[in-house]
Amino acid sequence: MSALVKVGDVWKSFDQGRVEVLRGVGLNVAEGEIIALCGTSGCGKSTLLNCISGLEEVDSGDVSVSGYDVVNESTRVDLLRHHIGYIFQFHHLMQDLTLAENCYVPVIAVGGSKRDARERMEELAASTGISHRLNQRVRELSGGERQRGALVRSLMNDPKLLLCDEPTGALDEENREKVFDLLLDLVRKRGRTLILATHDPELASRCDRTLRMRDGRIERELVGK
Amino acid sequence: MIFTNLRRHRVRTAIGAVGIALGVATMLSVVGILGGAVKMFERILRNDSEMVVFERNVSDLFFSNVPIGLVDELKSKKFVKDAQPVLFTIISAPDRPVVTCFGISPNDGRLKKSEWLAGNISGFREDENGVVLGERAADFLNAKLGENIELGQYQYTVAGIVRMENGFENGGVFMPLATCQKAFHKEGVCSVVTVALADNHEASEVKNWIQANHSGITALENEEFSNSYSQFRIMKITAWVVGGCAFLLGGLSVTNTMILSVFGRIKELAIARVCGFSRGQISRMIFGESLLISAIGIIAGWVLSKGVLILLRAIPQLQGYIEPSIGLKELFGASILAMLTALIGALYPAWYAAKLNPAAALRFE
Numbered sequence: 001m002s003a004l005v006k007v008g009d010v011w012k013s014f015d016q017g018r019v020e021v022l023r024g025v026g027l028n029v030a031e032g033e034i035i036a037l038c039g040t041s042g043c044g045k046s047t048l049l050n051c052i053s054g055l056e057e058v059d060s061g062d063v064s065v066s067g068y069d070v071v072n073e074s075t076r077v078d079l080l081r082h083h084i085g086y087i088f089q090f091h092h093l094m095q096d097l098t099l100a101e102n103c104y105v106p107v108i109a110v111g112g113s114k115r116d117a118r119e120r121m122e123e124l125a126a127s128t129g130i131s132h133r134l135n136q137r138v139r140e141l142s143g144g145e146r147q148r149g150a151l152v153r154s155l156m157n158d159p160k161l162l163l164c165d166e167p168t169g170a171l172d173e174e175n176r177e178k179v180f181d182l183l184l185d186l187v188r189k190r191g192r193t194l195i196l197a198t199h200d201p202e203l204a205s206r207c208d209r210t211l212r213m214r215d216g217r218i219e220r221e222l223v224g225k
Numbered sequence: 226m227i228f229t230n231l232r233r234h235r236v237r238t239a240i241g242a243v244g245i246a247l248g249v250a251t252m253l254s255v256v257g258i259l260g261g262a263v264k265m266f267e268r269i270l271r272n273d274s275e276m277v278v279f280e281r282n283v284s285d286l287f288f289s290n291v292p293i294g295l296v297d298e299l300k301s302k303k304f305v306k307d308a309q310p311v312l313f314t315i316i317s318a319p320d321r322p323v324v325t326c327f328g329i330s331p332n333d334g335r336l337k338k339s340e341w342l343a344g345n346i347s348g349f350r351e352d353e354n355g356v357v358l359g360e361r362a363a364d365f366l367n368a369k370l371g372e373n374i375e376l377g378q379y380q381y382t383v384a385g386i387v388r389m390e391n392g393f394e395n396g397g398v399f400m401p402l403a404t405c406q407k408a409f410h411k412e413g414v415c416s417v418v419t420v421a422l423a424d425n426h427e428a429s430e431v432k433n434w435i436q437a438n439h440s441g442i443t444a445l446e447n448e449e450f451s452n453s454y455s456q457f458r459i460m461k462i463t464a465w466v467v468g469g470c471a472f473l474l475g476g477l478s479v480t481n482t483m484i485l486s487v488f489g490r491i492k493e494l495a496i497a498r499v500c501g502f503s504r505g506q507i508s509r510m511i512f513g514e515s516l517l518i519s520a521i522g523i524i525a526g527w528v529l530s531k532g533v534l535i536l537l538r539a540i541p542q543l544q545g546y547i548e549p550s551i552g553l554k555e556l557f558g559a560s561i562l563a564m565l566t567a568l569i570g571a572l573y574p575a576w577y578a579a580k581l582n583p584a585a586a587l588r589f590e
Contacts, residue, residue, distance in 0.1 A: 073503070080498070106500040157501070
């Protein structure tokens with residue numbers, strides 16, 4: 001399989017170089033692969049995801065996704081519109097909008113029509129079991145429903161790559177399992193690629209590969225079951 | 226997104242729109258009131274004429290002295306159909322320190338055309354002390370037909386009471402020209418001569434003749450006069466300056482609203498970026514919200530100004546003086562100003578929102 005994500009010797013620091021977060025990270029992710037990034041807080045997992053998506057500019061090194069070098073604003077916007085879906089620890093849905101209105105945000109970004117997107121949203125909502133909650137305001141939903149809503153939103157433009165930063169970190173155990181099962185199921189069925197940042201070794205063990213990060217570097221790689 | 230965002234933050238939207246509405250309403254009301262006043266004054270001067278002849282370089286028509294002989298000279302010209310002298314003065318009455326007084330000839334069209342509530346035109350004769358009162362003047366002077374009233378240092382007889390559309394005229398006193406000249410020691414002069422042109426003749430003929438024969442006098446077409454008369458210009462400029470200041474406040478309100486709006490949803494804007502919104506889309510969204518707030522404000526301000534002017538018109542003491550004229554030009558001008566204000570007010574918030582680093586914004590929960 002060809003590499004969907006290529007990260008080569010990426011360095012990233014904050015606070016004018018005083019805090020080095022990524023120190024020469026290299027990584028190739030094949031299309032359809034499910035990768036877990038593990039490590040303690042501050043080891044650089046989230047920053048690596050941000051660099052892959054283009055939300056953070058790298059200090060040096062190369063990042064490419066779907067053959068696009070993440071080098072400028074227009075590439076970053078294009079990647080986030082068509083190639084990358086993002087899920088965070090907190091759902092980051094707009095509380096006073098309905099779930100459906102939230103799901104339309106990526107569609108609006110690409111200038112798509114809500115009518116065309118409706119079918120896709122309903123299909124994704126059915127897959128995640130929240131069809132009956134689409135017209136509810138986010139503030140009326142449970143934590144698990146919100147995170148499933150965020151999952152639907154991330155897949156609205158059918159991205160090839162899903163970046164998940166502790167997607168179940170804010171959920172209770174029962175919801176954590178449900179949401180993670182859904183996530184893996186959706187990604188596997190659709191042949192999508194997933195890079196997951198997590199603290200949880202149990203969740204990581206269910207991925208194809210686990211990359212353990214420490215002090216801004218990939219320390220070792222484990223192949224999952 | 227723009228509609229949705231404004232709907233979600235109704236109070237903030239309302240505050241921004243109220244700021245613009247007050248700016249629009251103030252501007253339209255002030256422009257309407259002063260514009261109406263200017264138009265009323267213009268109508269006093271026009272009186273079925275096309276031109277105004279007055280003393281050159283005077284700052285106010287009350288100070289203009291035109292030799293009365295010029296009226297007959299003008300009447301004798303083939304390019305003049307009619308010429309009427311008017312002497313503008315201010316006179317005082319008991320309990321009423323300022324009453325506008327018009328010294329006119331009995332042939333002046335304004336009395337002939339008006340609605341006579343008491344008396345008739347035959348009572349208004351040259352060089353006699355019979356005066357005609359506007360309806361409101363009769364009201365506040367508490368005067369009736371045939372009664373004697375004290376105006377300035379003299380007693381006059383009320384020869385008639387007329388209802389005039391124009392507030393200045395309806396609240397004024399019409400005095401025979403010669404009587405007025407005597408009362409104000411202005412013998413032999415008037416303030417202006419209004420000139421009606423003969424058919425197929427041009428205003429330039431009057432201008433040229435005046436220029437050649439009366440160097441201290443000037444003749445202007447009514448439109449030219451309105452545009453050049455310093456008092457009118459001062460009133461118009463005042464209206465736009467006051468309105469502009471109101472807009473400045475309205476603009477600050479929009480800026481404040483949009484800054485609050487952006488700072489209050491930094492995380493949302495970051496998520497919009499993560500969902501694929503470009504910097505341009507984000508700034509267009511902020512500008513769009515600002516313009517929509519402004520559009521709401523313009524409509525509300527227009528309705529508000531209409532209401533204010535209707536209310537002012539309903540106040541008996543102001544009747545005739547407030548003749549609001551909010552034309553399309555004024556509405557268009559105010560709308561453009563409001564839109565510009567909204568755009569300028571959104572500059573900083575839009576720039577800030579577009580420059581936002583989504584990763585940093587999401588890190589700081």
